[in-house]
Amino acid sequence: MRRSSVSSQTETRPASNSLKSILITGASSGIGAALATRMAGPGIHLNLTARNRARLDAVAATCRAAGAEVSITVADVRDADAMKRVVEEAHRIAPLDLVIANAGITGGTSPDRPFESANGIKAVLDVNLGGVLNTLSPAIQVMAERRSGHVAIISSIAGVRGLPYSPTYSATKAALNTYSTALRPTLRRHGIAISLVISGFVETPLEASISSPRPLRISADAAAKRIIKGLNRRRFRIVFPLSLFFGARLLSALPGRWGDAFFNRLTVDVPEPREGGGDH
Ligand SMILES: NC(=O)c1ccc[n+]([C@@H]2O[C@H](COP(=O)([O-])OP(=O)(O)OC[C@H]3O[C@@H](n4cnc5c(N)ncnc54)[C@H](OP(=O)(O)O)[C@@H]3O)[C@@H](O)[C@H]2O)c1
Numbered sequence: 001m002r003r004s005s006v007s008s009q010t011e012t013r014p015a016s017n018s019l020k021s022i023l024i025t026g027a028s029s030g031i032g033a034a035l036a037t038r039m040a041g042p043g044i045h046l047n048l049t050a051r052n053r054a055r056l057d058a059v060a061a062t063c064r065a066a067g068a069e070v071s072i073t074v075a076d077v078r079d080a081d082a083m084k085r086v087v088e089e090a091h092r093i094a095p096l097d098l099v100i101a102n103a104g105i106t107g108g109t110s111p112d113r114p115f116e117s118a119n120g121i122k123a124v125l126d127v128n129l130g131g132v133l134n135t136l137s138p139a140i141q142v143m144a145e146r147r148s149g150h151v152a153i154i155s156s157i158a159g160v161r162g163l164p165y166s167p168t169y170s171a172t173k174a175a176l177n178t179y180s181t182a183l184r185p186t187l188r189r190h191g192i193a194i195s196l197v198i199s200g201f202v203e204t205p206l207e208a209s210i211s212s213p214r215p216l217r218i219s220a221d222a223a224a225k226r227i228i229k230g231l232n233r234r235r236f237r238i239v240f241p242l243s244l245f246f247g248a249r250l251l252s253a254l255p256g257r258w259g260d261a262f263f264n265r266l267t268v269d270v271p272e273p274r275e276g277g278g279d280h
Helices: 030-041 053-064 078-094 119-146 167-189 220-232 242-251 256-264
Strands: 007-009 022-027 044-048 069-075 097-099 149-156 192-199 237-239
Touching: 022 030, 022 078, 022 119, 030 044, 030 053, 030 220, 044 053, 044 078, 053 069, 069 078, 069 167, 078 097, 078 119, 097 119, 119 167, 119 192, 149 167, 149 220, 167 192, 192 220, 220 237, 237 242, 242 256
Parallel strands: 022 044, 022 097, 044 069, 097 149, 149 192, 192 237
Antiparallel strands: 007 069
16 A cells, blocks of 8 residues: 655635635646646635645745635645545635646657556556546545535546557546546536546646657646636536547547558657656
8 A cells, every 4th residue: 555645734724615615636837737826816725736845835826926825735646545635624624616636647658668667557547547536536525415516637639549659648548538428427416517628738847758749739828728718617528729639539530550650650759757767
């Protein structure tokens, strides 16, 4: 069993019920940090969690300057017990309205390293799939008791048509796409909404670690803006850019070797995840 890894810097008394309470995993960087920054404002209680305290502190300072109340919790999404505590403590401070399971890592192959390592595969599965389930399972429990709430998952176009240079990453995102669809009717019966974000390339440290063509890439702030617009409308699927999404759908509908031939023309280097022994 994983060593429990959670430390917190949270208010001790419950906040006013009129606050909108939002929990974001992976809030120390990239899309998570951009979401926190864009959502911050008066009347908002942000529960920001990730492993890196210094980066979380920096994001929290920006959010507080915008008028939000902010709680920080340092935790690893791979630790189910820790994530249960993170969710329940956030819910105690202010009943959770929205939980965004965003934390994720990448990992894959390169022309010189054609196969993923066992450690790399495990790391990507544990963070991208295990971490999302560890976040959402306790969130759904507390929301179901109130018959109210909204959960969101940050997935990827890689889950629509698997990328040959990121097999496990693609598999985790495909699993999240299917998981969201499967969960949706039950959540609805319990008064909970679910959104699935299917994102293309976004400028973040994760994306910068990959050497590949990046068609239609957008900034993390632009991605956050689109995600928030979709969340505010309680959309199930929040997709951007649409042309890349439909391109991936087309590739997955065509004979497999056509898509393979397309990807074989690209030179891509996706490093091993740090958690799996990679050094990026
Ligand atoms: N960027 C893209 O092009 C793109 C495209 C499609 C989907 N996505 C998805 O968007 C999400 C965010 O990615 P990003 O691009 O914003 O990457 P990023 O800048 O690297 O941010 C990843 C976040 O996840 C956190 N994290 C990683 N492992 C963790 C763990 N074990 N426990 C807790 N937190 C952990 C990191 O925080 P700490 O290191 O502080 O823990 C960081 O805050 C991911 O799910 C990714 O798959 C990204």
